[in-house]
Amino acid sequence: MDPEVTVMTKYYLGVDLAGTNIKAGLFADSFQTVKKVHRPTHEEQGADAVLNRIWSSCEDLMADAGVTSDDIAAAGFGIPGQMDIQKGISIFSPNFTDWQNVPVVQWFQNKLGKPVFIDNDVRVHLYGETTFGAGKGHQNVVLVAIGTGLGAAVMIDGHVLYGASNSVGEIGHMNMYRHGRPCACGSSGCLGRYVSARGIVKTMHDKLSEGQTSIVSQWVVQGEEMTTKLISKAVAQGDETATEVFKETGELLGFGLSNVINLYNPEELILGGGVSAAGEALFKDTRETIAHHSLQVAQNACKVSMAQLGDEAGMIGAAVYASRKLNRSM
Secondary structure, three states, X not given: OOOOOOOOOOEEEEEEEOOOEEXXXXXXXXXXXXXXXXXXXXXXXXXXXXXXXXXXXXXXXXXXXXXXXXXXXXXXXXXXXXXXXXXXXXXXXXXXXXXXXXXXXXXXXXXXXXXXXXXXHHHHHHHHHHHHOOOOOOOOEEEEEEOOOEEEEEEEOOEEOOOOOOOOOOHHHOEOOOOOOEOOOOOEOEHHHOOOHHHHHHXXXXXXXOOOOOHHHHHHHOOOOOOHHHHHHHHHOOOHHXXXXXXXXXXXXXXXXXXXXXXXOOOEEEEEOHHHHHOHHHHHHHHHHHHHHOOHHHHHOOXXXXXXXXXXXXXXXXXXXXXXXXXXXX
8 A cells, every 4th residue: 555645735924014004824725814913014113123023923823823934835925116026125115114125035035934925015916806806707807905005906818917117007106186295206196195094084184174174073182093994984974074085085086097997998996905995985986987087888898896805815815926926936
């Protein structure tokens, strides 16, 4: 009889880095979630502190699951902003402090001793949603992630687009106002400065400073932090100023997405990211604007849907991405 062969499970680490939270997961080789953890990013503390917090999260995941780096096949990281994927360097992220030319791949390979791959955070969300979520089975998909900032990732004819500098999908830097809010990218009036968690809060602050009233002010005085979630709560209670903020934000997003539909002609346009939890209170004006301002033929071919994987999309997508990159390099 043949001796019994023991097949060792290999694991993947998937990390979704955002301006607010680090979301890290440990996945079996068929991408079932083994363990996951969320930690505050504290981006204001700079790159070294953030990298160490990510590594601490990965160490905790492995320890809790009883695995070591020897059991890890590879790790994938989704990081916001501009990057050199080939060199493994995160060049710039507009929502992070002291974050320029960060050698993410080398830093983590030194810690883990296994292959590490990076990509844009929204692209790894796209890998997750097209493998297991709302984009599964579709060949032409745009995923728009509305979180601390605003970004998008694009799949055309089954191929994820990157471009000459890995910059395809930066709709957060689509110029909407010639002399609008300054952006960390060096321009002004960028869509992401209005349609994002920070942008929505800024719009509410501006309206309050102009003398408008809102129940949000009372809640903040009582010690609550002004967030998109708090503004959404005020909208649900019929607050006029909060409703106005959502209407303006939703309409502006609709104009941006009309351009996206006209340019990329997707069959599926997926809305994700933390702010998407606001749902139709925010997106009803987006849908109306798209209906009036995108090309009719392209609009008819496009379904606007919500992401399905929630806060696991980026983690799973990063693991899927790492697996694909590893298998191509082997």
